[in-house]
Amino acid sequence: MKSLINIENLAVELQSKVILSQVDLTLSKGEILGLVGPSGCGKTTLLNTLAGFIAQSAGTIEINTNDNQQIKISIEDMLPAEERNIGMIFQDYALFPHLSVNENICFGLKKLSKAEQGKRCEELLTLLELTEFGQRYPHQLSGGQQQRVAIARALAPQPSLLLLDEPFSNIDARLRNELMIEIRQLLKRLGMTAIFVTHNKDEVFTFADKIAVMHQGKVLQMGSPANVCQQPNSWQVADFLQLGSWLPIALPAQEHDAQITSLVGQLARSAIVNALADEDDNKSLNYQLLVKPNNIELCQHQANNVLVEHISVTEQGYHYLLSSIEQNNVLSFSQLSFYSQELYALGAKLAIKLKGEHFHLYAAADPHL
Numbered sequence: 001m002k003s004l005i006n007i008e009n010l011a012v013e014l015q016s017k018v019i020l021s022q023v024d025l026t027l028s029k030g031e032i033l034g035l036v037g038p039s040g041c042g043k044t045t046l047l048n049t050l051a052g053f054i055a056q057s058a059g060t061i062e063i064n065t066n067d068n069q070q071i072k073i074s075i076e077d078m079l080p081a082e083e084r085n086i087g088m089i090f091q092d093y094a095l096f097p098h099l100s101v102n103e104n105i106c107f108g109l110k111k112l113s114k115a116e117q118g119k120r121c122e123e124l125l126t127l128l129e130l131t132e133f134g135q136r137y138p139h140q141l142s143g144g145q146q147q148r149v150a151i152a153r154a155l156a157p158q159p160s161l162l163l164l165d166e167p168f169s170n171i172d173a174r175l176r177n178e179l180m181i182e183i184r185q186l187l188k189r190l191g192m193t194a195i196f197v198t199h200n201k202d203e204v205f206t207f208a209d210k211i212a213v214m215h216q217g218k219v220l221q222m223g224s225p226a227n228v229c230q231q232p233n234s235w236q237v238a239d240f241l242q243l244g245s246w247l248p249i250a251l252p253a254q255e256h257d258a259q260i261t262s263l264v265g266q267l268a269r270s271a272i273v274n275a276l277a278d279e280d281d282n283k284s285l286n287y288q289l290l291v292k293p294n295n296i297e298l299c300q301h302q303a304n305n306v307l308v309e310h311i312s313v314t315e316q317g318y319h320y321l322l323s324s325i326e327q328n329n330v331l332s333f334s335q336l337s338f339y340s341q342e343l344y345a346l347g348a349k350l351a352i353k354l355k356g357e358h359f360h361l362y363a364a365a366d367p368h369l
């Protein structure tokens, strides 16, 4: 299937600082991509570069439009924003406060006759369930209604690609999930290709078909949310998506020694399915196991090895953060996640051990790990 957008080796420099580099992304028509990553990693810069508000310093962006035109944007040929056939929805919606809902929606339709504008506006008001609000001004609408107007305005010129910068961040948490599902269904019905930015990993899992995890201006991993969660290709990806907690481990001193050691017991070397570092190359790296909550179980017949540091109530039971009782050890830890239906007291001492046969091992020189 022909891609709708193909980004190759995209780079952006702002004030002589590299903000994006070597960004490659491909999306098919109708796919929704969620861009995630820590604050400052370049998500908004990538959207603004695609939209044409920021100039790229290298690379190409190719868009195959709905009417089978191919738009190619390169440093030799920077197409202005209005010729890219891209719609953008800003975090604060950026509605024109002095224009009514109808006028906001028709803003990008100046080339059409008044009758055509009216028809398109009616269609969009119906599609977004805004029919009774056409005459109102943005300040007379709720946050969710303003967002619908912003979507209607962006869809009005029938763009090939929709860009959304943190589209749900201003929506009340209780309404957010409902609205995400509704907007996703709408985009799917329209066959609209979209790229959205979010800080929230739950949003990306609800709204996106594909996810791209960014770090320091680069895309570290892109794939379906399920694939990325099952096979995170770096600790930054696993860490950002909070796929588990980190348990420091010591690798076997000898090749033939088949056990790895932690402060909550030993584990067979064969349980490591994915070791993401050359273990012999760099002895200064820290080795950490990615431990999911279901990889930990209580163990009655063993000395206590952890302390309850923090308790929160969740829909899956009590969530505990555990620290190792032994703290003067290179393998000590302070934030191991554990869920239980039982309530334990803050400061309680427990005995836990690892269970499971598939662990990911990561190595990093980063002190965070």
Ligand SMILES: Nc1ncnc2c1ncn2[C@@H]1O[C@H](COP(=O)(O)OP(=O)(O)OP(=O)(O)O)[C@@H](O)[C@H]1O
Pocket (backbone or CB within 6 Å): 014, 015, 017, 019, 037, 038, 039, 040, 041, 042, 043, 044, 045, 046, 199
């Ligand atoms: N106009 C600019 N001039 C120089 N540096 C900039 C400019 N705009 C953004 N930056 C820098 O580029 C980097 C990426 O910023 P960007 O807003 O794209 O990140 P982000 O991932 O969207 O962050 P957040 O999640 O906090 O919104 C940051 O270090 C930021 O300070």
